[in-house]
Amino acid sequence: MSDVSKVMILYTGGTIGMKITPRGYAPAKGYLQKQLRSMPQFHDPSQPELTTPPSRLGRRVCYQIKEYEPLLDSSNMEYSDWVEIAEDIERHYDDYDAFIVLHGTDTMAYGTSALSFMLVNLAKPVIVTGSQLPLSEIRNDAVENLLGALALAGQYNIPEVGLYFRSQLFRGNRVRKVDASAFDAFASGDFPPLARVGVDVSVQWSLVRTASQNRLRVASITEKNVATLRIFPGMPAAL
Ligand code: ASP
Numbered sequence: 001m002s003d004v005s006k007v008m009i010l011y012t013g014g015t016i017g018m019k020i021t022p023r024g025y026a027p028a029k030g031y032l033q034k035q036l037r038s039m040p041q042f043h044d045p046s047q048p049e050l051t052t053p054p055s056r057l058g059r060r061v062c063y064q065i066k067e068y069e070p071l072l073d074s075s076n077m078e079y080s081d082w083v084e085i086a087e088d089i090e091r092h093y094d095d096y097d098a099f100i101v102l103h104g105t106d107t108m109a110y111g112t113s114a115l116s117f118m119l120v121n122l123a124k125p126v127i128v129t130g131s132q133l134p135l136s137e138i139r140n141d142a143v144e145n146l147l148g149a150l151a152l153a154g155q156y157n158i159p160e161v162g163l164y165f166r167s168q169l170f171r172g173n174r175v176r177k178v179d180a181s182a183f184d185a186f187a188s189g190d191f192p193p194l195a196r197v198g199v200d201v202s203v204q205w206s207l208v209r210t211a212s213q214n215r216l217r218v219a220s221i222t223e224k225n226v227a228t229l230r231i232f233p234g235m236p237a238a239l
Contacts, residue, residue, distance in 0.1 A: 014104030074104025
């Protein structure tokens with residue numbers, strides 16, 4: 001890697017980029033990009049493209065944002081939206097070192113899990129994040145979540161689909177939303193986080209999957225009629 005990493009941000013919607021309006025938070029076209037460009041943590045004005053200032057490790061992240069149209073509230077997302085994200089990652093796979101997906105928190109754990117199964121032979125980081133309060137609020141978790149995701153995506157080659165929230169990177173298919181009103185909104189039960197971002201970044205390399213040597217392919221979800229069945233002791237076979 002050079003000292004500039006290239007990251008693609010796929011901005012699908014969610015609270016993170018919403019604007020404060022008299023009728024509550026609402027998505028607005030181009031608003032997130034404009035906000036990030038004006039914030040020194042997210043953009044060094046000496047650079048023509050959106051680029052972070054150098055990190056403690058001396059690495060910058062140069063990023064491009066693909067904004068989805070329309071921006072979605074994640075409770076309205078369907079399999080087809082997650083397939084579209086996976087296909088966009090596949091289309092741009094060779095152009096970037098890593099990918100960040102901005103997603104609403106309501107179905108974020110489901111979307112992240114779906115992506116982890118659809119992106120077969122992944123060898124680059126795909127980090128899904130969002131926030132409970134938008135970037136446009138003075139007090140928010142959006143800045144920290146997006147900065148942390150950029151730091152991980154741009155500096156650590158964790159070749160998995162992960163969900164990053166409140167300083168922790170969770171394996172994408174082990175995580176669930178556990179709180180609708182706290183910044184600590186996600187947890188992964190018995191499976192420890194893959195990385196924690198504190199004073200230093202600590203990655204649990206022993207848990208991280210090995211990057212595949214094969215070409216990435218997308219195994220799209222095509223079957224919608226899938227139900228879950230909870231099995232419990234004493235359950236009659238007929239049931
Ligand atoms: N309702 C929003 C969504 O899931 C909330 C959020 O972004 O957290 O898109």
